[in-house]
Amino acid sequence: MATDSWAQAVDEQEAAAESIGSLQIKDKLEENGTASTATTTAAAASASTPAKMEGGEGNKTEEEDDKDDKAAQSLLNKLIRSNLVNTTNQVEVLQRDPNSPLYSVKSFEELRLKPQLLQGVYAMGFNRPSKIQENALPLMLAEPPQNLIAQSQSGTGKTAAFVLAMLSHVDPNNKFPQVNCMACLCVSPTYELALQTGKVIEQMGKYYSEVKLVYAIRGNKLQRGTQLQEQVVIGTPGTMLDWCLKFKFIDPKKIKVFVLDEADVMIATQGHQDQSIRIQRMLPKQCQMLLFSATFEETVWNFAQRIVPDPNIIKLKREEETLDTIKQYYVLCNSKEEKFMALCNIYGAITIAQAMIFCHTRKTAGWLAGELSREGHQVALLSGEMQVEQRAAVIDRFREGKEKVLVTTNVCARGIDVEQVSVVINFDLPVDRDGNPDNETYLHRIGRTGRFGKRGLAINMVDSKFSMNVLNKIQDHFNKNIEKLDTDDLDEIEKIAS
Numbered sequence: 001m002a003t004d005s006w007a008q009a010v011d012e013q014e015a016a017a018e019s020i021g022s023l024q025i026k027d028k029l030e031e032n033g034t035a036s037t038a039t040t041t042a043a044a045a046s047a048s049t050p051a052k053m054e055g056g057e058g059n060k061t062e063e064e065d066d067k068d069d070k071a072a073q074s075l076l077n078k079l080i081r082s083n084l085v086n087t088t089n090q091v092e093v094l095q096r097d098p099n100s101p102l103y104s105v106k107s108f109e110e111l112r113l114k115p116q117l118l119q120g121v122y123a124m125g126f127n128r129p130s131k132i133q134e135n136a137l138p139l140m141l142a143e144p145p146q147n148l149i150a151q152s153q154s155g156t157g158k159t160a161a162f163v164l165a166m167l168s169h170v171d172p173n174n175k176f177p178q179v180n181c182m183a184c185l186c187v188s189p190t191y192e193l194a195l196q197t198g199k200v201i202e203q204m205g206k207y208y209s210e211v212k213l214v215y216a217i218r219g220n221k222l223q224r225g226t227q228l229q230e231q232v233v234i235g236t237p238g239t240m241l242d243w244c245l246k247f248k249f250i251d252p253k254k255i256k257v258f259v260l261d262e263a264d265v266m267i268a269t270q271g272h273q274d275q276s277i278r279i280q281r282m283l284p285k286q287c288q289m290l291l292f293s294a295t296f297e298e299t300v301w302n303f304a305q306r307i308v309p310d311p312n313i314i315k316l317k318r319e320e321e322t323l324d325t326i327k328q329y330y331v332l333c334n335s336k337e338e339k340f341m342a343l344c345n346i347y348g349a350i351t352i353a354q355a356m357i358f359c360h361t362r363k364t365a366g367w368l369a370g371e372l373s374r375e376g377h378q379v380a381l382l383s384g385e386m387q388v389e390q391r392a393a394v395i396d397r398f399r400e401g402k403e404k405v406l407v408t409t410n411v412c413a414r415g416i417d418v419e420q421v422s423v424v425i426n427f428d429l430p431v432d433r434d435g436n437p438d439n440e441t442y443l444h445r446i447g448r449t450g451r452f453g454k455r456g457l458a459i460n461m462v463d464s465k466f467s468m469n470v471l472n473k474i475q476d477h478f479n480k481n482i483e484k485l486d487t488d489d490l491d492e493i494e495k496i497a498s
């Protein structure tokens with residue numbers, strides 16, 4: 001009976017995920033259908049070929065599952081994000097010509113946008129430019145066009161910024177009989193990410209119907225000799241390169257703006273870096289080059305410099321997470337069953353509105369979710385087999401409070417901010433492939449940024465000498481005491497909640 005209800009819960013969860021997933025695709029079809037015929041073809045391809053990114057195939061190994069799939073993470077973030085991430089950090093601007101005045105704007109009106117675009121911006125609910133947009137927009141809209149490399153964390157308004165710049169530079173009257181009519185070219189690292197960006201273009205260009213968009217992505221097969229009428233092409237590097245070089249659907253010499261989005265994701269995918277550079281080399285000298293990235297490691301920086309000559313550079317520092325407002329405990333156990341018992345005791349003693357529980361493997365996560373469900377908890381499970389859209393649906397349900405416990409592995413939850421979660425349980429401590437403590441992941445799981453500086457509770461389950469050693473190293477690294485908690489003592493547990 002108990003097993004049945006768990007199985008049923010999973011079925012329901014998956015069914016909900018599927019229906020939300022197909023809704024998104026339907027949205028795409030409807031929106032794209034009004035935007036351009038080629039767009040519809042692309043979206044239809046997406047409906048018949050669902051996202052097969054991380055975890056897309058059922059027979060993936062744990063090893064593969066653990067792969068740092070930045071593209072999947074990035075897509076997941078886009079799917080679950082509903083708002084701008086507002087940071088209090090200052091923007092750093094390095095101008096190519098330090099003597100030219102530095103413009104920044106506090107309103108969209110100051111940018112003298114085309115009325116149709118301003119209408120689109122307001123229809124999207126944007127009242128004022130985000131931090132990065134304040135500086136990036138005047139630079140991108142300047143005459144003559146300026147090149148830009150911009151870095152800021154996911155959700156700070158980069159996509160909206162370059163879409164606005166692209167649409168501003170497009171000349172809708174240029175409807176040449178060939179690819180020549182292309183004004184902009186925007187390269188995204190994966191097919192699904194390209195569709196997401198396309199959605200933003202369609203929303204922002206809602207009142208600018210003369211401008212059309214086409215997707216250069218796998219699955220959107222055009223007949224040889226097709227003459228593209230659309231001004232904006234968005235696609236992935238491989239197909240984009242083919243459209244320029246092999247099929248000649250695009251005349252690269254007519255391109256005015258080249259955007260390379262998600263550069264950090266791009267270079268993590270084999271081959272994309274070279275393809276992007278090959279496309280860039282075909283573009284005219286005066287073409288405006290724009291590159292965006294959420295992170296800026298040396299590899300990204302080296303790539304950026306090859307793509308964008310004479311760049312202006314804008315950087316927005318990430319908001320640091322801290323452990324200052326978190327009470328941290330550890331519980332000593334001997335097995336996973338004991339860890340589960342300890343968890344039950346904690347649940348029996350204190351009221352936990354919502355908790356996230358991290359496990360090392362998919363198998364443990366599945367087992368734990370089943371056990372918790374048997375105990376009567378409303379459990380959501382984020383598992384490696386799920387497609388990205390399904391994961392987004394699970395996270396949405398959890399955020400809406402439909403489930404109170406989210407059991408997950410590291411991979412699935414990386415980069416997810418679930419603000420209302422005040423209790424985080426490390427059922428397994430985070431370690432890297434070599435078994436060393438993964439301090440960064442520890443911080444990310446339980447840390448809070450200044451914005452969400454609410455008090456939090458973190459409980460670490462220790463079940464061996466090895467994990468005790470990991471815990472000690474984490475303690476040393478952060479120079480923060482992690483107190484021992486006796487989960488057999490109800491009074492002691494009650495105290496931690498006060």
Ligand SMILES: Nc1ncnc2c1ncn2[C@@H]1O[C@H](COP(=O)(O)OP(=O)(O)OP(=O)(O)O)[C@@H](O)[C@H]1O
Binds near residue numbers: 078081127133294
């Ligand atoms: N000026 C603004 N005012 C209000 N909301 C905004 C503004 N600019 C962007 N947004 C919204 O904020 C969210 C994040 O914006 P956007 O996708 O442009 O960020 P991003 O930095 O490109 O993120 P990513 O790196 O994941 O692509 C979106 O929901 C977007 O609609």
